[in-house]
Amino acid sequence: MRVTITVNGTVESHDVEPRTLLVHYLREAVGLTGTNVGCDTTSCGACTVLMGGESVKSCTVLAAQADGADVTTIEGLARPDGRLHPVQQAFREHHGLQCGFCTPGMVMAITSLLRENPAPTERDVRLGLEGNLCRCTGYHNIVAAALAASADPESRS
Amino acid sequence: MSILGNRVVRREDPKFLSVGGTYVADLDLPGALHLVFVRSSMAHARLASIDTSAAEAAPGVVAVFTHHDLGLAPMETVVGMTPEAMTQPILAAGTVRYVGEPIAALVAETREAAVDAAELVVVDYEPLAAVVDPRVARRDETILFPDAGTNTALTLDMGRDEAMFDGCEVRVQQVIVNQRVAPCPLEVRSAAAFVTPEGRVEFRSSTQAPHGVRDTLARALALEPDDVHVISPDVGGGFGAKATVYTEDIVVGWCARHLGRPVRWTETRSESMLGLGHGRGQVQTATIGGSRDGTITAFDLAVLQDCGAYPGMGTVLPFMTRTMVSGVYTIPKAECSFESVVTNTTPTTAYRGAGRPEAAAAIERMVDIFAAEIGMDPAEVRRRNLIASDAFPYTTPVGTVYDVGEYRRTLDIALDVAGYDELRTEQRRRRDAGDPRQLGVGLSCYVEITNGIPEGEYGSVEVRPDGTVVVRTGTSPHGQGHVTAWSMLVAEQLGVPIEDIEVIHGDTDVVPRGVGTFGSRSLQAGGNAVNQAAIDVVEKAKDIAADLFEAAREDIVLDKSRGVFHVVGTPALARGWAELATAAVAAGGNPLLAEVDLASPGPTFPFGTHLAVVEVDTETGHVTLVRHVAVDDAGRIVNPLLAEGQVHGGVAQGVAQALLEEVVYDGDGNPLTANLADYSFISAAELPSFETLFTETPTPVNPLGAKGIGESGTIGATPAVHNAVVDALAHLGVRHVDMPATPERVWNAIRDAAERKGA
Numbered sequence A: 001m002r003v004t005i006t007v008n009g010t011v012e013s014h015d016v017e018p019r020t021l022l023v024h025y026l027r028e029a030v031g032l033t034g035t036n037v038g039c040d041t042t043s044c045g046a047c048t049v050l051m052g053g054e055s056v057k058s059c060t061v062l063a064a065q066a067d068g069a070d071v072t073t074i075e076g077l078a079r080p081d082g083r084l085h086p087v088q089q090a091f092r093e094h095h096g097l098q099c100g101f102c103t104p105g106m107v108m109a110i111t112s113l114l115r116e117n118p119a120p121t122e123r124d125v126r127l128g129l130e131g132n133l134c135r136c137t138g139y140h141n142i143v144a145a146a147l148a149a150s151a152d153p154e155s156r157s
Numbered sequence B: 001m002s003i004l005g006n007r008v009v010r011r012e013d014p015k016f017l018s019v020g021g022t023y024v025a026d027l028d029l030p031g032a033l034h035l036v037f038v039r040s041s042m043a044h045a046r047l048a049s050i051d052t053s054a055a056e057a058a059p060g061v062v063a064v065f066t067h068h069d070l071g072l073a074p075m076e077t078v079v080g081m082t083p084e085a086m087t088q089p090i091l092a093a094g095t096v097r098y099v100g101e102p103i104a105a106l107v108a109e110t111r112e113a114a115v116d117a118a119e120l121v122v123v124d125y126e127p128l129a130a131v132v133d134p135r136v137a138r139r140d141e142t143i144l145f146p147d148a149g150t151n152t153a154l155t156l157d158m159g160r161d162e163a164m165f166d167g168c169e170v171r172v173q174q175v176i177v178n179q180r181v182a183p184c185p186l187e188v189r190s191a192a193a194f195v196t197p198e199g200r201v202e203f204r205s206s207t208q209a210p211h212g213v214r215d216t217l218a219r220a221l222a223l224e225p226d227d228v229h230v231i232s233p234d235v236g237g238g239f240g241a242k243a244t245v246y247t248e249d250i251v252v253g254w255c256a257r258h259l260g261r262p263v264r265w266t267e268t269r270s271e272s273m274l275g276l277g278h279g280r281g282q283v284q285t286a287t288i289g290g291s292r293d294g295t296i297t298a299f300d301l302a303v304l305q306d307c308g309a310y311p312g313m314g315t316v317l318p319f320m321t322r323t324m325v326s327g328v329y330t331i332p333k334a335e336c337s338f339e340s341v342v343t344n345t346t347p348t349t350a351y352r353g354a355g356r357p358e359a360a361a362a363i364e365r366m367v368d369i370f371a372a373e374i375g376m377d378p379a380e381v382r383r384r385n386l387i388a389s390d391a392f393p394y395t396t397p398v399g400t401v402y403d404v405g406e407y408r409r410t411l412d413i414a415l416d417v418a419g420y421d422e423l424r425t426e427q428r429r430r431r432d433a434g435d436p437r438q439l440g441v442g443l444s445c446y447v448e449i450t451n452g453i454p455e456g457e458y459g460s461v462e463v464r465p466d467g468t469v470v471v472r473t474g475t476s477p478h479g480q481g482h483v484t485a486w487s488m489l490v491a492e493q494l495g496v497p498i499e500d501i502e503v504i505h506g507d508t509d510v511v512p513r514g515v516g517t518f519g520s521r522s523l524q525a526g527g528n529a530v531n532q533a534a535i536d537v538v539e540k541a542k543d544i545a546a547d548l549f550e551a552a553r554e555d556i557v558l559d560k561s562r563g564v565f566h567v568v569g570t571p572a573l574a575r576g577w578a579e580l581a582t583a584a585v586a587a588g589g590n591p592l593l594a595e596v597d598l599a600s601p602g603p604t605f606p607f608g609t610h611l612a613v614v615e616v617d618t619e620t621g622h623v624t625l626v627r628h629v630a631v632d633d634a635g636r637i638v639n640p641l642l643a644e645g646q647v648h649g650g651v652a653q654g655v656a657q658a659l660l661e662e663v664v665y666d667g668d669g670n671p672l673t674a675n676l677a678d679y680s681f682i683s684a685a686e687l688p689s690f691e692t693l694f695t696e697t698p699t700p701v702n703p704l705g706a707k708g709i710g711e712s713g714t715i716g717a718t719p720a721v722h723n724a725v726v727d728a729l730a731h732l733g734v735r736h737v738d739m740p741a742t743p744e745r746v747w748n749a750i751r752d753a754a755e756r757k758g759a
């Protein structure tokens, strides 16, 4: 079946099997491998992307369900002039990543979280990230990065 | 001003943050076939038959292989210590010994086709009795390897000194389960292979040790190391479990050669929970003795190590436990014996700390039990028994020689930062009030060993004619930030900006030799190698500069603030690195390069004190970690940002073991935690932010004065949190709760204590 999705502002149209997951559509059909797969039980959040501006775990969405939608992945988050998004920038400044495998999903999840709650407490951030697992950072610097980014008004965009 | 010791943000990050890393599964391999393994669904069974015909006929399937098709020798023993009769065959040979053991390899044009066809492989099992608990396995009632005649893979018995506890006023014994946990790097195992027209095997692996993969794979496939080229691209975490080669890796390499096409394999998380080695898995019988004034005089630890089905790295880790058995204390008599036995479970391997967290858990739990027994504050008991800072180098009763330590200092800082006295006051208040939310304070004074299996490391520094620098390192980072840290070391010696320094790792053609990244060895071994290469390249540059300036060599100075050489007294006449590198090439055709094969600088012994504060809901058994203070001493800190990151990650994993995580099997060897929905992988919601501090006591063992920092978090945090949970319940009569301190366990411990009191 043919599925058309606007990915990072570009209209992508590909033939896929009906069972194809959005994450595989992004990685294999579109060729954007920034979005990772870390589990097979919807537990880790490594695959988190924005769909219609809200975060979704792209391993639980069929590509067909995303037909016609607007999807943003880590590759599409930076500003058109190449400047990093405030969440990306905060991750760097606060050493919010080590191996980097959880990072695209974490950054997308926090971006969505800050749009919904522009001034979260530490507890809000921790509860909001419950579905995004990281094995390297102990979450300490990820939470610090999220809180720092929330102070930047641009992080809502 | 020195760049070392500064919070330099990572040079690695922009790529990860903008387009994501390039992991093995991200590699573009045109025409690659997809390999999927058919795995055992039984813990222990004879394989009566394996029918692959339907799978072979399925659409898209290229081939299905079982053990006999491969004709490969079994996996090697671990450093020659584990029995030949217990080595793992490449694909199960007649018998399966754990759920998840690979039985057949199926190769298809697409991943979907491979997954679908794998369902069609029919395995006829003849079930055998399964042994899950090492305490049962050691009885040899059901034997996993009839040729071995026993389930015991390795023992170390130094002969018990029966008199060691003579004269002790107090003697307490406790059986402590250091439970099996899953390492869970966020990237699962993944490998890919293809053969070049020249017949060379190109191998891509999510590994911590690419050169080890090259050599092991070459031996397994009867090739020369030069016939194999391994690249580890970005690696999504390893934690020890990716330091060794797995049977699946060898099958990937074999299939690529046999089929003449690229082959790729990425396991699912559910496979990874069964296939990637597990960590820990010790049953410890610990005995502590001393006097009522708080002096500890004897400690004995008998370890029963669970090897899982095939003795691997986990089998030999009790050597590390033994090395660190007496911890930070001046205990005159201490001993550790062990027995490692096979069970019908996933093989155990190194996991962050690898044998040392088990040692720290045992001694630190027992010090608390001893303190409770004599009614003394656990901080005071520790203070009375710590090795004094003027006693180094210090030789322990088992012969370990500690380099340097300021143990008392980290304890004092931790108590001070945490506000220990106030915490105890608040604890008393809650106890007196009968508050359902009780407070617990847990301490752990630890010492550990890094670069414990002393190996050297390769490092080189080359200055290119354009003045940029390329560093090659035998370490293989997967999140540790070596690109940033090694750049800092070289910038410091050469006086060039870190932006002009490229660091190459993880490619066995470009980096000729290497050991890898595990055991918290990288800065000590690899960092010192790179540092020495940088020093050497400066010396070589001075030779060239002396020629160019027609001056005496000893008059040449490097002005690091400008990155230029000049003759002493005439700084205006200076030549930069580009000129010298160009001159080097012009003179002899050789690049301006220094290579170092650093002999092992020997192990070091990082130490510290962790203090955990927990709240325990005595009505539900639920434990909340409220604060965690970590005071660590890893010697000289090159980059505090990176060092803290290492502590954070390790602490989280330590807390996870203390409170949440456990790999569980039922009595038939069926895994009950075989995916991330069932395994309690710790999340952000279950943790506080941490309070991390460092003291810096440089080690005399290596020129940088650096010790390892990668594993101190799990070593220090686990017992601190564990002790805090028991401390919260001490007044209720609870003396010990095994890890993980789940609500059910805690609640049961409270109830049992109440019943004992009532009885």
Ligand code: FES
Pocket (backbone or CB within 6 Å): A036, A037, A038, A039, A040, A041, A042, A043, A044, A045, A046, A047, A048, A057, A058, A059, A060
């Ligand atoms: S891969 Fe989607 S939640 Fe884990």
Ligand code: FES
Pocket (backbone or CB within 6 Å): A096, A097, A098, A099, A100, A101, A102, A103, A133, A134, A135, A136, A137, B186, B236, B237, B479
């Ligand atoms: S940085 Fe490695 S899993 Fe988060």
